[in-house]
Amino acid sequence: MIIMKRLSPQWEKATGNKINWVVLEENVLRQRVTTDIATKGGEFDVITIGAYETPIWGKLGWLSPLNDFDKSYDYADLFPSLRNGLSVNGTLYAAPFYAESSFTLYRSDLFKQAGLVMPEHPTWNQVAGLADKLTDRSKGVYGICLRGKPGWGESMGIITTMANTFGGSWFDMSWQPQLTSQPWEKAVSFYVDLLRRDGPPGATSNGFNENQALFATGHCAIWVDATSAAGRLYNKETSKVGGVLAFAQAPVDVTPKGAAWFWAWSLAIPATTHHLDAAKSFVQWATSKDYVNLVGTTAGWVAAPPGTRQSTYDNPNYQKAAPFAGMVLKAILSADPAHPTENPVPYTGIQFVAIPEFQAIGTTVSQDIAAALAGRETVAAALSAAQAQTVSAMQQANYLK
Incomplete structure (x- = not known):
């Protein structure tokens, strides 16, 4: 733009x-x-x-x-x-x-110095293990940067893909919200723990632009986000890490479905x-x-x-x-919004649900999860509140009786 x-x-x-x-x-x-x-x-x-x-x-x-x-x-x-x-x-x-789509960006120089290798198709557990080893707060280097800023199109983008690949979905086939299901609890707990452990301070203020700036100035070892960031970060005129930028596919967990938006x-x-x-x-x-x-x-x-x-x-x-063009194109063309989750769902969309009500629902849920990320409440409490609010919204919109 x-x-x-x-x-x-x-x-x-x-x-x-x-x-x-x-x-x-x-x-x-x-x-x-x-x-x-x-x-x-x-x-x-x-x-x-x-x-x-x-x-x-x-x-x-x-x-x-x-x-x-x-x-x-x-x-x-x-x-x-x-x-x-x-x-x-x-x-x-x-x-x-x-x-x-989304994929994993990382600094090859830091990986080489630490004797680490990023798999071409990493799991979230592998990414977390690598981030643990690369965090060096004394040098201002954080093992991983992820979106934490609330917003249906900000933090919920990465959180929803995590929930998808952990085996979850926003709704079941009856439009019943699934935010307190085991996959959501596991995914959001993993996200919160990872960012607290290896992410930059004030993660709830960091969206796409803030994380891109952190990565471009050398403060992130790993960043899972939009493939569109590749061009700007690879360009040495706009990025200090253009010469050491490397890429892998978006991390997965129990299923590859919905792992990349x-x-x-x-x-x-x-x-x-x-x-x-x-x-x-x-x-x-x-x-x-x-x-x-x-x-x-x-x-x-x-x-x-x-x-x-x-x-x-x-x-x-x-x-x-x-040189990243082939990987980017593969990620974009392999994303399947019609089949975003392991189990059947009544909606399309990978990192969002293609219904008019989702804009408000996604933003509200992102605020609940941000509260957990900031330590103001537990993940269980945040998801319980998110579930109740989403049930109410779906009832008002006549998806649920």
Whole structure:
């Protein structure tokens, strides 16, 4: 997005239009955009949303269809799973500017110094054991960094994938919440203990951006998070650890299902826009093959938007600049939102549940778990409160009798 903002004057000059950028922290972005579009406030002409909101809002008629870009856009070049995830009944409602899964990033220099090896497909227990050996608080190095900042799209992203791979799910087939089940208790206890033992201080304040900054400045030995971080961290102009960055698949436990998430940050146009033609022109430009090439030639190919187009991964310039590209693509394409858990569930979505109520539910549960992480209550008490609140929310929404 930083690069897009820097390059956007080229679109402005070519079209005569002007963009007024509003840059918000992730949790604030989600709240403000959701409020505006649900109330038909009409504050924005183009919004940044993801794979959770797009099909829900598209179905409700809150978004403008994006099926009529010109031929040069090449819809077929977008990965099919991405097109499907951002469409309703074959109609595209958001255009992806990058897509991601999750995986394990680590510092190869610290591993080499300690005589340690990261498995290509690690388990969470293996990751925890390695983190224990790499924590050196005297040098400001923490064995692992994980999201702890509350938010359905912040800490709940990593926590839900952990619950999935520990054998859990948000709901059973009757929509009964499962937050006090054994897999959730084990997963959240593991998460809390690991971060307290080997994580940085104040973990409840650290989301994606904060952890990325910690890793880029050499303070994290291991970080499990979005594949989209790879380009920025590999780039020596934006990262002190670019020369020692290494990758492995997302950690697993009793099942590989739902261990790595699926997400696509995308540009959408509210149905309330008064500048539809200009908005469509910008969205097409900012998510096109030409734009990817523009980024590659001006900001460096390592910074090219990942995960969206086959042509990007076929480009030898990108392959050379981004040796992690194959692993990233494998993680994105292997993520299966339709089958996110070991046992059958009535919902789709890996690190979220694709129902309108989840945004509020996920945020509330994340706050309960943050209280346990901060030591204000036990994991059992936090999950008991989360279970009760989620049952109440599902009853109010008529999922439960």
